[in-house]
Amino acid sequence: MFLQWFINLRLAGVPVTLPEWLDLMRAMEGGQVGNLHELYGIGLCLLVKSENRYDDYDLAFSASFGDGTIPNELRAEFEDWLSNPKAASFDPATLAALAELDPDELRRRFEEMLKEQKERHDGGSKYIGTGGTSAFGTGGRHPSGVRIGGGGQRSAAMVADKRRFQSYRDDAVLDVRQFDTALRMLRQLLREGPEELDIDESISATARQAGEIELVFRPARKNSIRLLLIMDVGGSMTAHAQICDRLFSAASKANHFKSFNHYWFHNCPYEQLWDESPQSRSVIPTADILDKHHEETCVIFVGDACMHPWELFQPGWTIQRWRQEEMRRGLDWVEAFGKRFKNRIWLNPEPQDSWNHPTIEAIGSHFPMFPMTLLGLKDGLRELRRGLRS
Amino acid sequence: MKLPFTGTADYISTPELNQAVSCALALGRPLLVKGEPGTGKTVLAQAIAKALGRPLHKWHIKSTSQAQDGLYTYDVVARLNDSRFGGGDVHNIRHYIRTGPLGTALSRDEESVVLVDEIDKADPEFPNDLLRELDEMAFTIAELDEIVTAKKRPLVIITSNAEKELPDAFLRRCVFHFLEFPNADRMQEIVRVHHPQLDEGLVDAAMKRFFELRHRRGLRKRPSTSELVDWLTVLAHHGASPDLVAAGLPYAGSLLKDESDLSSFVN
Numbered sequence: 001m002f003l004q005w006f007i008n009l010r011l012a013g014v015p016v017t018l019p020e021w022l023d024l025m026r027a028m029e030g031g032q033v034g035n036l037h038e039l040y041g042i043g044l045c046l047l048v049k050s051e052n053r054y055d056d057y058d059l060a061f062s063a064s065f066g067d068g069t070i071p072n073e074l075r076a077e078f079e080d081w082l083s084n085p086k087a088a089s090f091d092p093a094t095l096a097a098l099a100e101l102d103p104d105e106l107r108r109r110f111e112e113m114l115k116e117q118k119e120r121h122d123g124g125s126k127y128i129g130t131g132g133t134s135a136f137g138t139g140g141r142h143p144s145g146v147r148i149g150g151g152g153q154r155s156a157a158m159v160a161d162k163r164r165f166q167s168y169r170d171d172a173v174l175d176v177r178q179f180d181t182a183l184r185m186l187r188q189l190l191r192e193g194p195e196e197l198d199i200d201e202s203i204s205a206t207a208r209q210a211g212e213i214e215l216v217f218r219p220a221r222k223n224s225i226r227l228l229l230i231m232d233v234g235g236s237m238t239a240h241a242q243i244c245d246r247l248f249s250a251a252s253k254a255n256h257f258k259s260f261n262h263y264w265f266h267n268c269p270y271e272q273l274w275d276e277s278p279q280s281r282s283v284i285p286t287a288d289i290l291d292k293h294h295e296e297t298c299v300i301f302v303g304d305a306c307m308h309p310w311e312l313f314q315p316g317w318t319i320q321r322w323r324q325e326e327m328r329r330g331l332d333w334v335e336a337f338g339k340r341f342k343n344r345i346w347l348n349p350e351p352q353d354s355w356n357h358p359t360i361e362a363i364g365s366h367f368p369m370f371p372m373t374l375l376g377l378k379d380g381l382r383e384l385r386r387g388l389r390s
Numbered sequence: 391m392k393l394p395f396t397g398t399a400d401y402i403s404t405p406e407l408n409q410a411v412s413c414a415l416a417l418g419r420p421l422l423v424k425g426e427p428g429t430g431k432t433v434l435a436q437a438i439a440k441a442l443g444r445p446l447h448k449w450h451i452k453s454t455s456q457a458q459d460g461l462y463t464y465d466v467v468a469r470l471n472d473s474r475f476g477g478g479d480v481h482n483i484r485h486y487i488r489t490g491p492l493g494t495a496l497s498r499d500e501e502s503v504v505l506v507d508e509i510d511k512a513d514p515e516f517p518n519d520l521l522r523e524l525d526e527m528a529f530t531i532a533e534l535d536e537i538v539t540a541k542k543r544p545l546v547i548i549t550s551n552a553e554k555e556l557p558d559a560f561l562r563r564c565v566f567h568f569l570e571f572p573n574a575d576r577m578q579e580i581v582r583v584h585h586p587q588l589d590e591g592l593v594d595a596a597m598k599r600f601f602e603l604r605h606r607r608g609l610r611k612r613p614s615t616s617e618l619v620d621w622l623t624v625l626a627h628h629g630a631s632p633d634l635v636a637a638g639l640p641y642a643g644s645l646l647k648d649e650s651d652l653s654s655f656v657n
Contacts (some may be wrong), residue, residue: 019562023417030416032409040408049561051424181552187514201464211474249610373554378555 003241005064009047012060013055016047039119057299058235138152178374181248185381186225186298187256196220220221222258227251228271228293228341229262240349243372244302247347251300259297263289267307268330268359269337277353290340298384299337299344302372305363306350331362345380347372401430401437402579410567411438411545416564420506420546422556425569428614430580431549434569435505438547447544448505449491455512457519460492462528466598483533487630492520496527496540506548510556511609524563572615574601584619592634596622599635603645611648621645 009016024046035040040061048057102347185223208214231237251260263273263284272283291298311329317375338344346367348355357365363369370380395411397403414421423431441447449460465486472478479485489497495504509517523529524546528539548564550556572580574597581593600618601611613621624641634640646652 015558017562023419027413027417032413032416037405038409041406044406045410045413045565045567049422049558049564049566054568150485185514185555203466203470213470213474266647 005043005060008060008064009057011315012056012063014053014056014060014310020047027195039065043347055234088334101329132291179247181378182374182377182381183250183254184256185378186227186384187223223256225257226259226297227257227261227295228289228297228299229260230273230301231262231264231302232267232273233264234266236304236306237349240372243349247302247372261293265303266310267303269301269333270330271328285294286336290336293341295340296343296388298388299341300380301344301346301367303346303348304350305346305348305360305369306354306357307359309358312362331366334363334366343384344368345383347380349378352376395438396441398437398441400583402576402583403437403524404570404576407434407567407569408451410565412636414565415545416544418527420548420564420566422548422550422564424550424552425567426571426612426614427551428616429455429569429571430615431569432505432507434480435503435547435549437508438545441505442460442501443543444501444503444507444545446503447491447495448507450507451511451516452510456517457516457523458490460490460506460520461496461523462489462493462531464488464533469569478550487531487533492523493529493538495544496523496529499539499541501542502544504544504546506546508551509548510550510552514555514557518557520527520604521559522562525610548594571604577601577615577618580615581619581622585622585626588622588626589632590631592635593622595635596625599639600645604637609646609648609651611651613645613647617645617647623630 006016012238024043024236027033027042027046032042043061044057049056071262093297109295150271195217196219198218201218202214205216206212207212229248231248233241237244237328248262250263265273269286271287272285273289275282275284302335310332344367346363346369348360348369350360352371355361355369360369368380368383370376370383393408393412394415394650396405396408410421413419423434425431432502435448436446464483465488468478469480469483469486474481492506525538527543528537530537535619555645577597577600578593581588581597585593596618600613600621604612621641621644624644625635630640642652
């Protein structure tokens, strides 16, 4: 059973390694574990090294020691889908009929239905979903229904089943502090600016002068990262305004960058971008931005990259005005950024499985694209950092 | 199983935390404590040292801290100065070696607790530089060609605000505990420990306002335990009534530390 637990943990995405597992064995030999509760606690502190993984740990624990409620591979889908409950109401007759189902029968049917059902479902009366009157799902109303994630086991499995660490998952959306923390990954310490005493050099210089003290100074280490943040606003991005705002406030607040600049565009970057804020309507030619910023600058674009193909592939097309004169395509501008800056990423707030769109793919060929989740952001920043080392 | 640490009179612990401490002691591994600022990570080390009856060596990490600082420093400038201007025994390097908090704990014969506070403030490579020392509980003084090995492994408690990710190799060697933000019941206990004399009605009203604030959307810096405790001190000092607290947010400055949060609340 224990080895199965190890396997379940790895399957659930908890990166347990052998040394940690051996530590657990040592702790058990040392009498640290007397019951299932203690096993849960010891496993929690020895096998999981980030609160982002606590929820996965809980799932793996209840899958190994409770009777696992939800098959792993279905979990993400369920999570996503159950997070948007829709309201429903029903008449007293249905209520009475539904009240009669007994728990075991419910569970049996629930499992059957899991096998049967393949898609998202809202508001119906049979399948698992949100807001419906089916006995299964969340946010719905059923007098004796099964709520996914709220199982009925006892003891430690019940603790694990509470899933109280769910809010720490790192594939969920981000708050300002998390952005802030992630942005600190961008550091490149170079010796620049104010000076500090170089002890080694001072000693050798002093020795060379036969003991006459000579103090040598050198510049202190400072972060040399320049950051350029370019964000899509309005239109289809309105839905993502809050998360973009959080990234912006984290980036503008971070004072560890050598320089930080930001611009806005709508839909696709064309020959000019908004300076200051989109409301101020003050614009700056894109070509100037390309010239002005050092080629080592880290560039982060944020946008859904999803538009009508014309807007990207047709010359002279902008959504604000439509001119016949010779103009570069939106894609040319994207490409220009790609050529100028080698450290660049594109953060896309749309879920990754909706990226099979021609304009997203075209932009993705010029920019490494990452989803705007904590995981995606970290992967993206890691990508930026890789460019810095080379 | 009997646990070596179950909290103290002024530190309210949780079963998971007690288990993590016991586990760290049994395995001789460092205990890494992570959590929001203001959840009592630093106080925890003091409480553990007190409960175990061991001396506490504190090492507060700064952005410029190097791993070496915690072990020992060789004051080469003082030696250079002594050799140039006289004074001190320049031939004995030992006079110019000063052990840091971790170095001191490792070189003493007694059992101790070492607090490495806010490890994430330092350079990202910092934890990696301590891997061997924390594994073997030993360090080398290169200038003396001497290896100092701890006779009694100290309990090393490391705190992190999660400002930076810590390296995997380092995490693998630690016992990890995440200090969750206390729920209302636990918060009540914590407040009682700090303000045993305070009027019940005032505490209830303040707690209610506090949790409302915590759950308010769009706050840049959510108030934490230490801010609640401070706020209660201020309220008590000014003799605020429960009604006043329920009606508004008196002395909001001790609760909300971000300018825009404060102004959004005032408006």
